[in-house]
Amino acid sequence: RKEVEQDPGPFNVPEGATVAFNCTYSNSASQSFFWYRQDCRKEPKLLMSVYSSGNEDGRFTAQLNRASQYISLLIRDSKLSDSATYLCVVNRADKLIFGTGTRLQVFP
Amino acid sequence: NAGVTQTPKFRVLKTGQSMTLLCAQDMNHEYMYWYRQDPGMGLRLIHYSVGEGTTAKGEVPDGYNVSRLKKQNFLLGLESAAPSQTSVYFCASRKIAGGSSYEQYFGPGTRLTVT
Numbered sequence: 001r002k003e004v005e006q007d008p009g010p011f012n013v014p015e016g017a018t019v020a021f022n023c024t025y026s027n028s029a030s031q032s033f034f035w036y037r038q039d040c041r042k043e044p045k046l047l048m049s050v051y052s053s054g055n056e057d058g059r060f061t062a063q064l065n066r067a068s069q070y071i072s073l074l075i076r077d078s079k080l081s082d083s084a085t086y087l088c089v090v091n092r093a094d095k096l097i098f099g100t101g102t103r104l105q106v107f108p
Numbered sequence: 109n110a111g112v113t114q115t116p117k118f119r120v121l122k123t124g125q126s127m128t129l130l131c132a133q134d135m136n137h138e139y140m141y142w143y144r145q146d147p148g149m150g151l152r153l154i155h156y157s158v159g160e161g162t163t164a165k166g167e168v169p170d171g172y173n174v175s176r177l178k179k180q181n182f183l184l185g186l187e188s189a190a191p192s193q194t195s196v197y198f199c200a201s202r203k204i205a206g207g208s209s210y211e212q213y214f215g216p217g218t219r220l221t222v223t
Contacts, residue, residue, distance in 0.1 A: 008148075032210045043198055043214035044151070087150070091210045094139065094158055095166070100150035 003027055004099040006088050012105045017078045021102045023071040023088030030090040030097075033064055035073050038085045038101065047073075047086070078106045110134055112215035114199050120221045121189045129184040129218050131199030139202045140182035141166075141212065142174060144195040151198065157182055189222045196220075 006023045013019045025033075033050035048055065050062040050071055061074040071088055083106045088099035115130045131140065142154040153166030157176040171193060173185045182201075186193060196219050200212040 034211070041217075043216050045214070046211050049211075095141075095153055095156065096210065096212055098151040100148065 001026060002099070003092075003097050004088055004090055006099040006102050008100060008102060010103040010105050012107060013078050014107055015078055015080060017106075018074065018076045019078055019104060020075075021073045021086055021088075021104075023073075023099055025069050025071070025088075025090045025097075027090070027092055027097075028066075028069060030092060032091040033062075033071050034089040034096075035060075035062055035071075036087040036089055036098075038087055040084075044087055044098075075104075078104075080106050080108065082106050112199055112201055112213050114197075114215035114218050116218060117216065118219045120223065121186075122223055123190060125189050126185070126187050127189065127220075128186075129197055129199075129220075131182045131184070131201075131215055132180055133199075133201040133213070134180060135201060135203070135213065136179070137201035137213075138179070138204045139212075140176065141200040142172070142182065142184045143198045143200065144168065144193075145198060145217075146195050154184065154197075189220075191222045194220060194222045 004025050035047040036044040037047040038044040050064045054063045059076045063072045085101040085103045087101045112133045141156040143151040152168045155174040157163045160179040163174045175183045198217050199215040202212045
């Protein structure tokens, strides 16, 4: 079993739709959680950190459920520019553990 | 402020050849990492360093060596390249963690093909 698991997708949604991605992690000792975004043939970039209380950044909302070891990302009012792969990431000691990513394709 | 840079951007090697990938960061970060990314596998950690002069193995270290002689540079070496090492290699760095500061900053990647 992978330490961080995500549905690979792809999720194909129209502009303006709301889409949600989920992720589960197996190591209960993980302390910090993130969503990274990776565009095709580019490097990953931090989208947002995920806090127990939940946090929002514009159209993006991240939630963490430590009891269920579950992380989510909600994107509202999808834009064409949101098309990318979204990586669920948890830390373990000095390292980050990456999920394989969920691909999102937003169409006109 | 260039952030994290990687040299070269692309390379084609023949089986058995050797090469060194260079990663440089100008953010005075203590920690540096080398990953490889393959389709369907996600990012996998090869080696990492928590400071100048120190290195440690990651998830997939076999066939690679690293050195961190200067704080700003982290070198990844392939002594005898194999087709299984065809991949995209990313370098990343971060500062010593404080609070939630585990964010890693990535370089643009090196696309390596071994024939």
